Amino acid sequence: MRKIVLAAAAAGAALTLAACSETAETAGDAADAVAADTEANMEAAGEAMEGAADATTEAAGDAMEATGEAMEGAADDAAAAAEGAMEGEEAAE
Numbered sequence: 027m028r029k030i031v032l033a034a035a036a037a038g039a040a041l042t043l044a045a046c047s048e049t050a051e052t053a054g055d056a057a058d059a060v061a062a063d064t065e066a067n068m069e070a071a072g073e074a075m076e077g078a079a080d081a082t083t084e085a086a087g088d089a090m091e092a093t094g095e096a097m098e099g100a101a102d103d104a105a106a107a108a109e110g111a112m113e114g115e116e117a118a119e
Contacts, residue, residue, distance in 0.1 A: 037064050 037060045 034064075036060070
């Protein structure tokens with residue numbers, strides 16, 4: 027987000043300088059350069075956001091897998107404890 031704001035500020039500054047230049051050709055070149063820079067910054071921001079989304083999705087998947095494994099382990103422990111308790115009751119009878 028900061029890159030976008032900085033790109034907009036740079037674009038504004040470049041256009042201001044271009045407007046003060048002596049020739050229309052120079053101003054056109056400066057505007058083209060600003061447009062190209064802005065486009066490059068927008069692409070970079072999009073790629074960064076895509077990378078962050080991919081990393082977040084992967085982390086969420088890993089967390090879900092770990093939670094599933096922990097729940098499976100807890101269920102196995104509870105089943106073993108219940109079985110042990112039932113065997114203890116049968117032995118007491």
